[in-house]
Amino acid sequence: MRIASGVLWLFAGWYIGNLLAYHAGWSMLFGPVLGIAAAVIVAGDPLGLLWKRAASRAAAEAAASGAVVDGAAGSAD
Numbered sequence: 001m002r003i004a005s006g007v008l009w010l011f012a013g014w015y016i017g018n019l020l021a022y023h024a025g026w027s028m029l030f031g032p033v034l035g036i037a038a039a040v041i042v043a044g045d046p047l048g049l050l051w052k053r054a055a056s057r058a059a060a061e062a063a064a065s066g067a068v069v070d071g072a073a074g075s076a077d
Contacts, residue, residue, distance in 0.1 A: 002051060006043025013038035 014035030021030040045051045
């Protein structure tokens with residue numbers, strides 16, 4: 001799902017970037033740069049805002065069911 005959304009954001013960003021570059025008189029390289037940046041941000045999700053990580057997903061599922069996952073109970077070490 002990440003790869004598919006990354007590809008879609010790549011082409012959407014590329015299109016919007018070229019559209020803006022054409023009307024603003026900028027270099028046509030603005031489109032591919034904007035598309036690649038959007039794809040990397042969405043597919044990579046460096047802040048973890050769009051895609052949940054496997055460990056946090058397992059902890060969330062365990063919290064919903066009341067089970068304890070390795071170290072997810074919050075021990076005071």
